[in-house]
Amino acid sequence: MSIVGKTTGELLDSMNQGELSSVEIVQAFLDEIGRRDNEVNAFLSVRPEKALEEAKEVDQKISAGEQLGLLAGIPIALKDVLCTEGETTTCGSKMLENFVPPYDAHVVQRLKKSGVISLGKVNMDEFAMGSSTENSAFKTTGNPWNVEHAPGGSSGGSAAAVGANMAPLSIGTDTGGSIRQPASFCGVVGMKPTYGRVSRYGLVAFASSLDQVGPMANDVSGAATLLEAIAGHDHRDSTSINCPVPSYSDSVDKPLEGLKIGVADEHFGEGLGDEVRKSVENSLDVYRSQGAKIVNISLPHSKYAVAAYYLIAPSEASSNLARYDGVHYGYRTENFDNMIDMYAASRGEAFGDEVKRRIMLGTYALSSGYYDAYYLKALKVRRLIRQDFDQAFEKVDVIASPVTASPAFKIGELSDDPLAMYLSDIYTISANLAGLPGISVPVGLSGNDLPIGLQLLGPAFEEDRLFRAARMFEKETDWKTLKVS
Amino acid sequence: MSQKLTRGDVTKVALLARLKLSDEELDTFTSQLSQVLQYVDVLNEVDTENIEPMAHAIEVSNVFREDEVQPSLSREAALQNAPLTDGSHYLVPQILENATPES
Numbered sequence: 001m002s003i004v005g006k007t008t009g010e011l012l013d014s015m016n017q018g019e020l021s022s023v024e025i026v027q028a029f030l031d032e033i034g035r036r037d038n039e040v041n042a043f044l045s046v047r048p049e050k051a052l053e054e055a056k057e058v059d060q061k062i063s064a065g066e067q068l069g070l071l072a073g074i075p076i077a078l079k080d081v082l083c084t085e086g087e088t089t090t091c092g093s094k095m096l097e098n099f100v101p102p103y104d105a106h107v108v109q110r111l112k113k114s115g116v117i118s119l120g121k122v123n124m125d126e127f128a129m130g131s132s133t134e135n136s137a138f139k140t141t142g143n144p145w146n147v148e149h150a151p152g153g154s155s156g157g158s159a160a161a162v163g164a165n166m167a168p169l170s171i172g173t174d175t176g177g178s179i180r181q182p183a184s185f186c187g188v189v190g191m192k193p194t195y196g197r198v199s200r201y202g203l204v205a206f207a208s209s210l211d212q213v214g215p216m217a218n219d220v221s222g223a224a225t226l227l228e229a230i231a232g233h234d235h236r237d238s239t240s241i242n243c244p245v246p247s248y249s250d251s252v253d254k255p256l257e258g259l260k261i262g263v264a265d266e267h268f269g270e271g272l273g274d275e276v277r278k279s280v281e282n283s284l285d286v287y288r289s290q291g292a293k294i295v296n297i298s299l300p301h302s303k304y305a306v307a308a309y310y311l312i313a314p315s316e317a318s319s320n321l322a323r324y325d326g327v328h329y330g331y332r333t334e335n336f337d338n339m340i341d342m343y344a345a346s347r348g349e350a351f352g353d354e355v356k357r358r359i360m361l362g363t364y365a366l367s368s369g370y371y372d373a374y375y376l377k378a379l380k381v382r383r384l385i386r387q388d389f390d391q392a393f394e395k396v397d398v399i400a401s402p403v404t405a406s407p408a409f410k411i412g413e414l415s416d417d418p419l420a421m422y423l424s425d426i427y428t429i430s431a432n433l434a435g436l437p438g439i440s441v442p443v444g445l446s447g448n449d450l451p452i453g454l455q456l457l458g459p460a461f462e463e464d465r466l467f468r469a470a471r472m473f474e475k476e477t478d479w480k481t482l483k484v485s
Numbered sequence: 486m487s488q489k490l491t492r493g494d495v496t497k498v499a500l501l502a503r504l505k506l507s508d509e510e511l512d513t514f515t516s517q518l519s520q521v522l523q524y525v526d527v528l529n530e531v532d533t534e535n536i537e538p539m540a541h542a543i544e545v546s547n548v549f550r551e552d553e554v555q556p557s558l559s560r561e562a563a564l565q566n567a568p569l570t571d572g573s574h575y576l577v578p579q580i581l582e583n584a585t586p587e588s
Binding site: 098100103195196209235241301303306310311325329331332338341343344345349351353361363364374376377378379381382384386433434435460 | 500503514517520521522526527538542548565568569575577
């Protein structure tokens with residue numbers, strides 16, 4: 001098998017056995033970027049010299065017999081929303097086009113410690129607002145399976161890089177489905193960890209009570225190892241939780257005995273495409289054949305999740321994005337009358353449509369006279385959504401559902417209809433509101449050869465259970481042969 | 486909960502949000518935001534009597550640490566991304582009228 005087709009575990013084994021050097025591995029992925037990325041357009045910046053230099057250091061450490069980190073020598077693509085010291089971090093926005101962070105995000109520090117090697121930064125919807133990566137100020141990324149289709153978003157570059165074999169691993173962020181939906185569209189594994197599992201320090205903020213950083217990979221075990229590398233407490237993020245991080249990479253291959261999988265009617269109703277329905281049902285059969293029990297559950301408030309989310313997330317965004325003032329960093333307009341006009345013109349010129357829309361929506365929802373009716377109401381519904389999950393997890397170990405209603409839509413198909421785009425997150429958004437972990441694992445192909453994902457949700461801090469459950473499916477099947485029509 | 490959103494409302498919100506919008510943007514946003522607000526009205530179906538609002542996914546209260554000096558960014562690093570500085574301060578347009586800037 002070619003180097004770029006290998007999983008993280010296989011690459012680590014090849015290095016351990018002296019069959020491949022990190023330099024050879026990094027070079028192979030850089031070559032693949034050169035071959036594929038003019039078509040896919042996942043990368044915003046590539047760092048070939050630095051990556052090869054770092055790979056050489058890893059190789060030297062290997063020959064010197066030094067102790068190495070968990071992912072030493074393995075290449076990765078980073079969503080351009082994480083601050084990288086001395087390396088441009090754009091967030092997909094004209095506002096931060098020339099922003100060079102003076103510090104590393106916690107996740108980036110942890111990645112460096114693990115020995116992983118960054119190939120570069122990848123494309124995203126501006127400020128992570130979107131579901132197609134079309135909202136990037138810089139380029140439109142194509143789905144590696146068919147570049148006329150969207151890779152999903154907002155972590156579309158991260159998913160497309162892995163889906164096109166341009167990296168075995170990538171980092172994404174998920175505020176309403178932004179890891180799981182693109183993972184599903186591009187046929188890769190993606191996990192949103194429990195809120196608080198991974199530090200948000202140095203992550204450019206969108207909606208602080210919902211944002212979470214997570215792993216994407218070409219197999220479940222790679223994602224498990226990557227989460228192990230980045231998870232854990234950090235005093236610089238007061239919402240990061242101080243609880244032990246299990247060794248996900250050790251446990252991922254152990255199947256779960258007597259697994260009870262919850263299935264909610266609310267996830268299989270009107271709007272779900274036939275191909276996705278079939279694919280998800282087939283995957284449940286695979287679990288049944290391994291002794292899992294499928295149990296009906298109810299999530300009665302899930303139909304209100306999108307509405308609650310599109311009040312809560314824009315409200316938080318309107319507050320978070322107030323920091324872009326044309327003074328401290330970022331874009332400043334050249335033409336203005338006074339201070340207030342300088343703020344408004346800088347923001348008006350540098351933010352794209354979707355970011356403006358959400359700032360407007362959030363400002364409205366928080367404004368005097370509307371706060372109780374919109375923002376507070378949404379927060380109450382949020383609690384009811386969480387309570388539904390708490391009750392469901394008294395009966396089942398995980399909840400299985402589609403990730404999206406259909407496979408990847410075409411580029412441009414939803415870009416003029418914000419509400420339709422918002423509704424594409426209908427199955428993923430609840431997990432963010434409730435703060436729960438969720439994984440998307442590829443389970444089949446549509447009639448026109450686009451990947452379909454299965455979402456598994458778990459109770460807080462049970463990422464280990466989700467990796468093991470996802471691995472049970474992956475081990476038993478070759479999803480690329482499971483075509484529905 | 487929502488009355489119909491007018492172009493005047495959108496203009497006011499744009500001012501609050503410090504966003505300079507074109508006439509065309511004001512028109513588009515008036516119709517698109519109305520559509521979204523109409524959609525979120527579905528929340529009115531839910532009985533939330535006696536339900537506490539949930540502002541955060543994991544409910545943590547204040548997190549304290551010892552009040553000790555920690556390393557932080559140097560002045561140079563803090564200023565390096567600013568659009569305009571004098572080398573030691575951020576520079577902004579004049580705010581007070583009739584004030585003479587010191588040179």
